[in-house]
Amino acid sequence: MTEVLAGLVAPFADIASSPRFFAEVLIGGVAAGLMYSLVALGFVLIFKASGVFNFAQGVMVLFAALTLVGLIERGLPVAVALALTVLVMVLLAFAIERIVLRPLVNQEYIILFMATIGLNFFLEGFGEMVWGANVKRLDVGIPDTSFKVAGVLVNRLELTAAVTAAVLVTVLAVFFQKTRIGRALRAVADDHLDRRVVGGGAGRHRGRHHVGRQERRAVQPFAHRPQGAACPHPRRLHVRPRRHRRRPHHRRRRKDRRGLLGAFGWRRDRKLVRLCDRLGVPPVPPARLVRRTNHRARMRATMRTHLLRWLTPRRSQGVR
Amino acid sequence: MIYREAGQFKTSYAADQAIFPIVQDRVLVTLGILAAFVVPPLVANEYWLQAVLIPLTIYALAALGLNLLTGYAGQLSLGTGGFMAVGAYAAFKLATAFPWLNILVVFGLAGLMAAMVGILFGIPSLRIKGFYLAVATLAAQFFLVWLFNKVPWFVNYASSGTITAPPRTVLGVMVTGPQATAPVRYVAALGVLALFALVAKNLVRGRMGRSWMAIRDRDIAAEIIGVRPLRTKLLAFAISSFYCGVAGAELVFLYLGSAETLAFDITLSFLVLFMVIIGGLGSILGSLLGAAFIVLIPIFLTNAPHHLGLALPVALQKQIELMVFGALIIFFLIVEPHGLARLWQIGKEKLRLWPFPH
Numbered sequence: 001m002t003e004v005l006a007g008l009v010a011p012f013a014d015i016a017s018s019p020r021f022f023a024e025v026l027i028g029g030v031a032a033g034l035m036y037s038l039v040a041l042g043f044v045l046i047f048k049a050s051g052v053f054n055f056a057q058g059v060m061v062l063f064a065a066l067t068l069v070g071l072i073e074r075g076l077p078v079a080v081a082l083a084l085t086v087l088v089m090v091l092l093a094f095a096i097e098r099i100v101l102r103p104l105v106n107q108e109y110i111i112l113f114m115a116t117i118g119l120n121f122f123l124e125g126f127g128e129m130v131w132g133a134n135v136k137r138l139d140v141g142i143p144d145t146s147f148k149v150a151g152v153l154v155n156r157l158e159l160t161a162a163v164t165a166a167v168l169v170t171v172l173a174v175f176f177q178k179t180r181i182g183r184a185l186r187a188v189a190d191d192h193l194d195r196r197v198v199g200g201g202a203g204r205h206r207g208r209h210h211v212g213r214q215e216r217r218a219v220q221p222f223a224h225r226p227q228g229a230a231c232p233h234p235r236r237l238h239v240r241p242r243r244h245r246r247r248p249h250h251r252r253r254r255k256d257r258r259g260l261l262g263a264f265g266w267r268r269d270r271k272l273v274r275l276c277d278r279l280g281v282p283p284v285p286p287a288r289l290v291r292r293t294n295h296r297a298r299m300r301a302t303m304r305t306h307l308l309r310w311l312t313p314r315r316s317q318g319v320r
Numbered sequence: 321m322i323y324r325e326a327g328q329f330k331t332s333y334a335a336d337q338a339i340f341p342i343v344q345d346r347v348l349v350t351l352g353i354l355a356a357f358v359v360p361p362l363v364a365n366e367y368w369l370q371a372v373l374i375p376l377t378i379y380a381l382a383a384l385g386l387n388l389l390t391g392y393a394g395q396l397s398l399g400t401g402g403f404m405a406v407g408a409y410a411a412f413k414l415a416t417a418f419p420w421l422n423i424l425v426v427f428g429l430a431g432l433m434a435a436m437v438g439i440l441f442g443i444p445s446l447r448i449k450g451f452y453l454a455v456a457t458l459a460a461q462f463f464l465v466w467l468f469n470k471v472p473w474f475v476n477y478a479s480s481g482t483i484t485a486p487p488r489t490v491l492g493v494m495v496t497g498p499q500a501t502a503p504v505r506y507v508a509a510l511g512v513l514a515l516f517a518l519v520a521k522n523l524v525r526g527r528m529g530r531s532w533m534a535i536r537d538r539d540i541a542a543e544i545i546g547v548r549p550l551r552t553k554l555l556a557f558a559i560s561s562f563y564c565g566v567a568g569a570e571l572v573f574l575y576l577g578s579a580e581t582l583a584f585d586i587t588l589s590f591l592v593l594f595m596v597i598i599g600g601l602g603s604i605l606g607s608l609l610g611a612a613f614i615v616l617i618p619i620f621l622t623n624a625p626h627h628l629g630l631a632l633p634v635a636l637q638k639q640i641e642l643m644v645f646g647a648l649i650i651f652f653l654i655v656e657p658h659g660l661a662r663l664w665q666i667g668k669e670k671l672r673l674w675p676f677p678h
């Protein structure tokens with residue numbers, strides 16, 4: 001018993017006796033943790049934006065590093081090599097989206113996960129084939145030296161990495177919560193079906209993060225709402241009377257194509273019925289939401305209610 | 321033309337509910353099983369049995385177990401390696417503690433042990449789903465392997481830390497241990513696989529399998545129609561772990577001969593998961609096809625350049641192997657996300673119409 005107590009107390013005694021060493025260890029730990037957060041960030045970024053759990057993340061990092069080192073070894077300056085590496089990785093991402101992920105759109109998460117495992121194998125072999133399998137050394141020009149702050153040793157490399165990680169995490173958080181594209185991406189990644197409902201083809205927005213105007217417009221009414229809130233502010237559910245203007249025929253056609261929301265302005269109720277059928281909800285909106293007995297408004301109210309419900313993350317609804 | 325059920329009338333419920341209601345299927349499968357039992361022990365050489373067919377049957381059993389859990393009950397698991405380790409170590413402890421016990425009984429008991437551990441690690445599945453559950457089962461994987469590494473009791477205090485299959489006989493024939501010949505071990509493994517595949521097929525056709533599928537497809541709806549999630553999910557974990565445990569015991573006793581915890585690390589879990597997904601989630605045949613794919617393709621890729629008369633550097637060949645393997649996985653997923661079993665099914669449907677277009 002006393003030994004256990006002593007074991008519990010000893011670390012604190014050490015902290016008290018050598019605060020400097022404690023500070024150094026603490027800083028080292030935080031730096032290492034921030035590095036891990038960078039790795040996690042990669043997973044989160046892709047998962048949030050596309051719903052793909054990318055198993056090949058590590059190999060893609062490896063591939064980027066191999067490319068960078070390989071280019072530097074061929075005598076290119078660091079900045080040029082870095083730019084070229086970024087270019088190569090962007091091209092690679094485009095290729096992956098085109099070849100691997102696009103044909104698998106609307107598949108289960110586990111199938112996509114499996115595909116990225118296949119990608120993992122492929123890139124591992126490919127990277128080694130192109131750049132060689134021997135151990136390499138990466139020198140990005142940040143000295144691996146330490147300096148003293150108030151008597152505490154701080155490693156310059158660790159500090160740089162930590163600051164980079166902190167900045168990147170902040171930027172990403174802001175991107176996903178404050179910008180239109182970020183919110184649209186989150187909504188899109190939440191459910192494939194929703195994405196098709198709100199407009200845009202099924203083949204878009206996986207891997208590559210391009211959001212069209214239509215998508216943004218479609219998702220925007222819901223984007224103000226913090227994710228996880230099960231029910232939006234009631235006022236937002238009001239069906240605003242839309243002013244109608246005569247429009248040339250071709251404009252109308254385009255509007256028809258703009259997802260189901262747009263389509264309902266033009267009374268495509270068969271489509272709505274089919275959609276409600278797929279979502280497994282009755283095509284009748286809750287009575288309190290219907291302001292007018294107007295057929296069109298009723299349809300739109302239905303759409304909105306269901307969309308809002310389906311854009312809400314499943315977890316908060318207790319489904320899935 | 322050849323594959324047509326026309327004229328085959330069912331006159332009893334038993335005939336209607338047969339696993340293979342069509343005569344052609346029955347004949348083909350019976351012949352296939354007979355061939356699997358008879359041909360390789362007579363024809364195949366030591367290399368084919370030891371390096372290909374024995375691991376194939378054992379992995380197929382493990383894949384079958386995982387498919388029951390992931391494919392039928394919809395609970396994603398990465399703890400397969402851990403459950404197989406439980407089976408292997410339990411079999412080792414039982415076989416050495418009770419030398420008079422029949423080795424097949426030992427396998428069964430080891431499976432039961434794994435089932436109990438599976439139930440324990442299946443408890444989180446009531447709360448969490450999907451990838452999060454996979455991570456929770458990952459805990460089983462790492463914890464169990466760590467446990468077997470740390471506690472010397474599991475390896476009978478052997479200084480090497482390995483478990484070795486003791487020599488045991490069944491019906492007077494040496495089945496495990498260094499003296500057991502490859503054909504005997506193959507037939508033993510195949511016998512176990514055939515029995516368990518039959519059991520699994522009947523499980524998933526019955527009440528239990530249907531409740532698993534109900535839970536998989538929509539758990540709330542399943543609960544409402546009266547499927548108890550707790551019981552069903554834990555049962556899925558138990559039976560799946562039972563299969564994996566037996567496969568793990570076989571892995572050491574019939575294939576490797578001696579092993580340490582390294583044989584049961586996370587790569588094994590992933591390997592079995594590959595087999596299940598490539599073969600087809602929710603298909604008994606798919607588990608076998610997936611295992612065959614994952615075991616055979618690397619061997620084929622290793623030997624293909626040699627047979628084609630290409631002399632590639634070893635490193636380059638290894639890299640090309642990786643690339644082709646990865647590309648094949650992606651290719652098969654894109655062509656048929658429901659796995660090889662679905663391709664087989666499509667082939668059968670095509671064959672029914674052949675040679676007429678409609």
